[in-house]
Amino acid sequence: MRLFAAVLPPSERLDELGRVVDRLRGLPGAGGVRWASRDGWHLTLAFMGEVDEALLPEVRARLERAASRTPVFPLRLHGGGHFGRRTLWAGVAGDLDTLRLLAERSDAAARRAGIAMGEHRRYRAHLTVGRGRGEGVAMGPFLDVLDGFEGGRWEVDELVLVRSELPVSGVKGEQPRYERIGSWPLGGGGSGAG
C-alpha cells in the first residue's frame, strides 16, 4: 500500500482556503490545472511510497512515539508558491520549527520501521491545490491571488497516517483516493525541541 504521514488542517481552515481556490478556478488558465479535490487536501510530513503490509505494525508504533514526543503547535495556512510549472500550493506559517521536527521524526520513524525512504530532501511544507496539466501552466496569476491569503490559526494536535490509492480507471482527471488509516495525538506540553 502507498502511504504518507500528514497533518490534516481542520475543516474551517480548509473552508478558508477553499474560498481562495474557488477564485483561482475562475481565472483564465485555470483549465490548464488539475485541481486537487478539497477532501484530500493535506500537508505531507513524510512520503513513504509503497509499503509492505507486514511493516505496518512497526510503522504505527514508531509514528505513535514520534507524535507523543512532539508538542502541540500552532499553524496557519498562508500565501502560496509553486514547484516549476507543475505544482501549485498553499504555504504555511506559525511554528514551522515544530512542523519540521514532526516531519523529520515521521521520516525517521518510517526508516527505522524498515521503509526505504530514498534520499533525504529538505522538507518544504506545502499543501498542493493543483497540478499543471501537460507541459504545465504559467503560475503567476494564481500566485498573485494566493499571495494575499491568510488563513486562521489552529493547533496541530495529531499526526495522521494516510493511504493513497492512485486512480486505476484511466478516467481523465481522476484523483487519488486518500484514506486515514491511523492517527496519534501529539504530546501536549514541552518546549518544541529535543
Ligand code: 2AM
Ligand atoms: P505533492 O503534494 O507535492 O505532490 C501524496 O502523494 C503526498 O505525498 C503528496 O502531498 C505529495 O506531494 C507527497 N509526495 C512527496 N514525495 C512524493 C513522491 N516521490 N511521489 C509522490 N508523492 C510524493
